[in-house]
Amino acid sequence: MRYILTFILSLFLNTQLFAADFDIYQSDYRPLQLALVINTASDPGVATDSGLATKQRLLLYQIAKNDLTSSQSFNIIDPMAFIASPAEAIQQIDYSDWTLIGTEILALCSIHQSGTDRVTVNIQVHDPFRNKKLIALSVEGTNANMRLLAHRVADQIYKAALGIPGYFTSHLLYVSKHGEYSDLVYMDQDGANKQAVGQNFTLLLSPDWSPNGHQVALNTYVGNHPRLEFFNLRSGKRTAFGNFKGLNSTPEFSPDGRFVAATLSYTGNTDIHIYDIKKGTWRQFTHNKGIDTTPTWSPDGKSIAFVSNRTGGPQVYRKAVSGGKTILVSTKGSYNTSPSWSPLGDRIAMISKKGWTFAVATVRIDGSDIRYLAEEKRIESPTWSPNGQMLLYSVEKYNIRRIYRVPSWGGKAEAITSSNIDASDPAWSRH
Numbered sequence: 001m002r003y004i005l006t007f008i009l010s011l012f013l014n015t016q017l018f019a020a021d022f023d024i025y026q027s028d029y030r031p032l033q034l035a036l037v038i039n040t041a042s043d044p045g046v047a048t049d050s051g052l053a054t055k056q057r058l059l060l061y062q063i064a065k066n067d068l069t070s071s072q073s074f075n076i077i078d079p080m081a082f083i084a085s086p087a088e089a090i091q092q093i094d095y096s097d098w099t100l101i102g103t104e105i106l107a108l109c110s111i112h113q114s115g116t117d118r119v120t121v122n123i124q125v126h127d128p129f130r131n132k133k134l135i136a137l138s139v140e141g142t143n144a145n146m147r148l149l150a151h152r153v154a155d156q157i158y159k160a161a162l163g164i165p166g167y168f169t170s171h172l173l174y175v176s177k178h179g180e181y182s183d184l185v186y187m188d189q190d191g192a193n194k195q196a197v198g199q200n201f202t203l204l205l206s207p208d209w210s211p212n213g214h215q216v217a218l219n220t221y222v223g224n225h226p227r228l229e230f231f232n233l234r235s236g237k238r239t240a241f242g243n244f245k246g247l248n249s250t251p252e253f254s255p256d257g258r259f260v261a262a263t264l265s266y267t268g269n270t271d272i273h274i275y276d277i278k279k280g281t282w283r284q285f286t287h288n289k290g291i292d293t294t295p296t297w298s299p300d301g302k303s304i305a306f307v308s309n310r311t312g313g314p315q316v317y318r319k320a321v322s323g324g325k326t327i328l329v330s331t332k333g334s335y336n337t338s339p340s341w342s343p344l345g346d347r348i349a350m351i352s353k354k355g356w357t358f359a360v361a362t363v364r365i366d367g368s369d370i371r372y373l374a375e376e377k378r379i380e381s382p383t384w385s386p387n388g389q390m391l392l393y394s395v396e397k398y399n400i401r402r403i404y405r406v407p408s409w410g411g412k413a414e415a416i417t418s419s420n421i422d423a424s425d426p427a428w429s430r431h
Contacts, residue, residue: 022352022359025371027410032161034074035103036065039086040111056111056119056146063150064109066190067168068157071389072411077103090124098128105161109153117142121153125160135160147192167385172392173197173216174403174417175204175425184216184231185423189385191416198231207231207427208252216427217241217251217260228262241275242282250294254301255430261285261295261304272306274321286319286326296341296348305329305339305348305365316350318365331367338380342408343430344388349408351380360393362408374406374413383428384408392416392426
């Protein structure tokens with residue numbers, strides 16, 4: 001949740017009712033037709049269990065297919081349409097066999113069992129219409145870690161086809177509320193390996209993943225008092241680093257992990273402050289009579305975007321960490337909040353409001369080219385994939401919050417958590 005507290009949010013709300021009028025952005029991108037071929041083989045002299053080989057092949061295919069399809073960048077061609085068998089396709093590539101069925105990207109993967117546990121996947125990615133091999137490489141893993149190996153294979157195919165790093169080995173955190181308590185839940189980006197890594201917080205808001213992936217900065221409560229904590233994902237240890245009078249909220253790590261920007265109000269006004277983790281000291285970043293909150297760092301660590309109502313309704317601004325002029329980012333609409341800076345540095349995601357309807361939007365840092373990607377009556381907490389190609393956010397319907405994803409370039413919004421659990425405040429790992 002990227003709003004501070006209910007009473008501060010109420011200061012931001014415009015109570016006039018207007019008809020919603022979001023133009024949901026849809027790019028003209030057409031998913032690439034991808035043929036995914038998986039074959040199994042053994043190194044010379046290594047006995048291979050046929051049941052294990054079949055299981056490996058099916059698992060690798062299903063996970064890689066799900067990763068690539070969920071990105072909305074690819075359409076996986078039905079293997080029934082293939083002219084050549086997997087073994088034939090890998091042994092001798094005939095591009096005409098693949099152009100005939102409309103294959104724009106051909107991914108050939110050969111699984112090799114070496115020893116009792118080591119697994120190597122040889123990957124070739126081709127562009128049949130250009131008669132061109134894009135990559136040929138290998139990734140290694142173990143039988144026990146086939147899911148991770150499959151994600152790494154999908155990453156390589158994605159990068160070869162699009163020229164952009166994949167995000168399929170990344171992880172998510174979110175908040176799940178049950179009764180009077182909240183848990184911090186971890187899962188792989190595809191929903192696997194779900195587990196509560198922190199349980200029974202009195203209240204839990206705004207988790208942010210450290211760049212090294214070892215800890216989380218979060219806003220929790222002790223009694224009725226908010227405070228900022230570091231939560232170690234390995235040990236479960238909780239360490240308070242912001243426990244001032246008044247608000248302590250919306251923490252976010254700097255890209256180098258040295259600092260945390262957060263919202264504090266102990267001075268008598270709500271401003272952005274920056275915590276130096278190494279020195280254990282705070283310094284005030286904004287100095288304005290309005291409410292300044294929800295900081296987000298640029299990927300080079302040189303600027304911070306934040307929300308302020310200094311000119312009336314809440315808008316997104318940015319300012320250099322070294323100081324200087326505060327620049328308006330959200331130039332469209334009277335209500336824009338919850339900024340999240342893209343890891344590519346070129347755009348900032350935010351929540352925009354019209355009447356009683358909200359939308360996830362992105363905008364260039366100069367305020368131009370606003371794109372509304374998804375619209376709901378109760379929507380919040382945008383966060384970017386590590387490669388800047390996907391956004392997560394939470395939606396509340398029928399008193400249940402669910403996490404959705406939508407491509408940052410325009411695509412279909414899809415729920416990734418079920419309707420029988422409460423899930424909000426998503427945080428995507430940096431890698």
